[in-house]
Amino acid sequence: MTFRSTLAALALAAGFAAPALALDAGTYKVGFVTDNTGPLAFAGTSFTRGAELAAEQISGGGYMAVGAKIELVQKEGAGDAARSIQSYNQLIADRNVIATACCILSPIAGAIKPIALNNKVPLVIYGATAPGLPSLPFVYSVTGLPGPAEVAMSKHIAEVAKPKTVAYFVLSDNEAFQGRFKASQAAMEAAGAKTLGVVSVLSADTDFTAAATQAIALKPDLMMVYTTQSPAAGIIAAVRARGWAGLMSANDAISPLAVFKKIGPPLAGVPFPVNFSADASETPKAKGFIEAYTAKFGAAPDLYSAQGYTAIWLIAQGLKSLPGKPSREALATALNKITELEHDVYGGLPMTNGQAGTRYTLFLNWTPDGKIAAWKP
Amino acid sequence: MDLFLAQLLNGCALGALYGLFGIGFGLVFATMGILNAAQGAYASWAAIIAMYAIELAGLPFPLAALAGIAAGGAVAVLVDQLGFEPLRRFGPGNHQAAMLGALITSIAFWIMLDSAAGLMTGQQSLAFPPGSYPATVFQIGPLLLPAMQAVSLLALAVVGGGMHWLNTRTRFGAAMRAVGWDPVAAALGGVNSRVIVVATAGLAGGISGLAGILAGISTANISAGLGQGLMLKGFAAVVVGGYDDIRGTAIAGLLLGVLEVFCAQYLSSSWRDAFAYALLLGFLMLRPRGLFGGGGFTRA
Amino acid sequence: MLSISQLKASYGAITAVRGIDIEVPRGTLVALLGANGAGKSTTLRAVAGIHRPITGSIRLDGAEISRLKLHQVVRRGLAFVPEGRMVVAPLSVEENLTLSSYAGRGDQAALLARVYALFPRLAERRKQTAGLMSGGEQQMLAIGRALMTAPAMLVLDEPSMGLAPAIVDVVFDAIAALHRQGQSILLVEQNAAIALGVCDFAYVMKRGEIVASGKPETLRDSAEIAEAYLG
């Protein structure tokens, strides 16, 4: 510690153009509620790994200030509201925890948010996408709202494939996917594609043979799937298994490699919109992230890893701009001022009123041999 | 009409899995009087082991399925001997205490087994490698019958028929029912109840395991949560069918599957489960002995 | 055939049997008499391996059986007809009887024929569910089940309890017939008169101890019997 401050003093004395006021060297704790077990663990582990990598890179690379480090303090929430709340309270009880990140499920994020507001702790939401979650200056979300990407893809498909009729699969007990579906449906109808039918499925469903039969019987030109990962994979597999070879589209939930490993070639040729993919994202920062992540964990990052990673970088960017040993409130004010993330893997991540937007959307699909490539009809 | 028939077939294939799982679940309930919360985990474990038997050991599908079934049975025996056997010293005189204790230890095993299953799958939802299982689709007139649906229906027919025969026509079946009634009464005929209990637990675990493997294939979903969905519907099948009636459970399972699919197709998918559980409640109220209504003895 | 020596058994702090000796020679019918709570049933439960005794030895044909479980005792050749019958209610008559194939003793078909000959009533109702039969029929079934294990030693606990007098006669006629065929029997009975009518030798128990023993004709009018039942 003293060695480092001596160094800093020397650097000043040597007349380097160091900022007049800089963040103190030292360790800044960030509380992170994980979902490494429970029903959401398939994504939860990716979020955690992304965040771990971010903390490591920020601490090692001197991004914030010489000697300033981020330490990730993790507590398990297990996808359960009561446990997440308890874990969150334990995290913020540590006065050295300057910021927090949490939550895949919107209801849990909704339950944690008031605690963050009451205790005046900066909270970055990394997974939940319900509109209205961010609340300045304390609550932020780095995950883009559902809708725009789906609308962009719908327009693109309507343009190149010109479907006349569409059947939709929708998760009827998930508001975010209802939102994606409605936005997409409006875009398709505006482009002249008629809705033949909407097949509702539930989050807990596992058998999609009947749903597939129902959709195939409608004889649509296009099937669009707006569900979470497991149902989406199951629906595509069931539709293809019943011999339907027409055009299907899905959403970013099918972008992780685990989905292709599971379903295999039937997944090929199904377009999905996504703002990060280890196979298709090509900005230097994205490449650096993919390389470091693969080296550290032995597997390529998925969109969840990228979101966990981004959450921690947002906090670091806020800390960087502050002098001395900032308080939670000061950090919140600093986060409030961020309009564009400096270190992002998306090729641009604007922040508006605490909510991240998307600037670029990739239209990708799996190839039969398990690679991700740009989609061509 | 074609759609109706296709969905009827889909419903039966789905219901076959419920019925199959229910037979395993009901066996434990009828023979040992245990409401076993860990039963779903046997299905998850069997599916996971079978999948790794293909993926890591390279076994052909039938052998891998056998390995999974054996694993389901082994886990069931382990749970029984570690979790339930110590509680049997309460004796037949104190059924409620024993049943309650066994429910709690089964919850303990449920937590442990599900969590261990999560570690085994890396918390992911996995699937059998494509091409490792029969995937042909048979065309019967206008109907499509995927091979795995045929296998599920066949499995229910074979296991249901076989278990019904075993239970009602063989001395092992009589011994199982005798132990279920009262281990001391069975021992008076020279029956070693512990052997019967272990065999029954293994059989129940194996059958639920088979249901898990088939469900894992037909839904392309092998994960720690696989068993839980089966358990809720399997439980309903047991109650509607009559818990000590294997035929009843099999038929009730089919019925629930068809009901579920038809509700989704013709009514509303969000109220689908409500119909299933309302049927369940209706049976509990009006025909608590199940579809075929068994003897009606209360335990001592 | 069966010899019990220095048997002590208790329920927690309460000692129910205080070191008793009983001998049942081959081919004899020995009765164990006493009032309610004298310790007779505990003695039998210990013999059958249902209740673990504290000390003492129980020998069947010279072999120690006091540490065996019920099904093992049955497989060694000691059959037990418990108080309250304990037939398996949901099983049919024949299923109840053929359960005994698990004991692995003797030719099942021949044994079944013998039981049906002894109790024709059971043969008539062989498909009947056991739980739906009358108490007397269930008693016959319980005895039949015991006989199906071809026992060297038959132990009966209160076979007359709760039965109509006419049925009691049928049951005891059967017991007497078995005795005539050379079956070794230990009979526990509260109804001293009827037991003394069939046995070769009798023991009288009171508060966990044997207070008298002897031939039925000497015991019939003895003061010990009267005292055991009244006091």
Add this chain to the structure above:
Amino acid sequence: MSDLLEDLWAAYASTLGFAMVNAFFALATYATLSAGILSFAAVTYGAAGGFLGAQLLLNTTLPLPLIFLASALAGLVMAMIVAALFLRLESHWMALSSLALVLITRVVVLNTPGLTGGVNGLSLPAPLSMIWLVALLALAVFGFWLLDRSWYGIAAKSVREDPSVAACLGIDPRRIQLIAMAVSGLAGGLGGVLMAMMLQFVSPDTFFIHVAFTMIAGVVLGGSHHWFGPVLGAAVFTALPTVMQAVVPDLQDIANGAALLLIMIFLPRGLLDPRAIRLRRAAK
């Protein structure tokens, strides 16, 4: 030093709060169990109280005590419906029926978004003060203590041991069990609204099968033969994951299960067992 205490309080106050809320569900389960009924329906009473309480908090300006009262009464009404339907069933079927009821409760909650907020649930910006929680729990525990000492307590014990013997003693088992279910409904309904306020939101998952199982486990763990057992069991059950997370973070769920298993095998009558306490006293 006071900072340390303050931090400890900040970290574990919510665990303590959840332990107390769970105690209500455990007491509701205990209420029926102590009269010989194994029932999971406390979850349903909780849902009735929880959603009604949430709606009242959101849409009315009623004072808190009235909201608590209304929620408890909602639980009571639900319990009386359950009693009318299920009480004539024998014990096995009663247990199964109540389990089916928990499944149905979730479907109904999911499909009546006007009342329950459907899948998204209802957010409640109304934090629960610890003082209320402590006061209500004290009241509930006092109530159970009174019941235990009353004629009802003795009658319930005899019904639990053997309903037919109890009937011979002139106790009507049905009447005792009806009272037990009423008590269960009150405690469950109150627990429901408290849980909603503690979480600051309610959703279909708030009252589902895991609550039923953990509460039964809590009661048996704490001791199902003493009115304080459920409170103790709920506390242990709530704190266990937190403790295990600190000790074995990677295997916490497995450790939770193992702890539950060991307690059941070595202390089958629970942590607080009046019989063992009496025996120990007698030994002295």
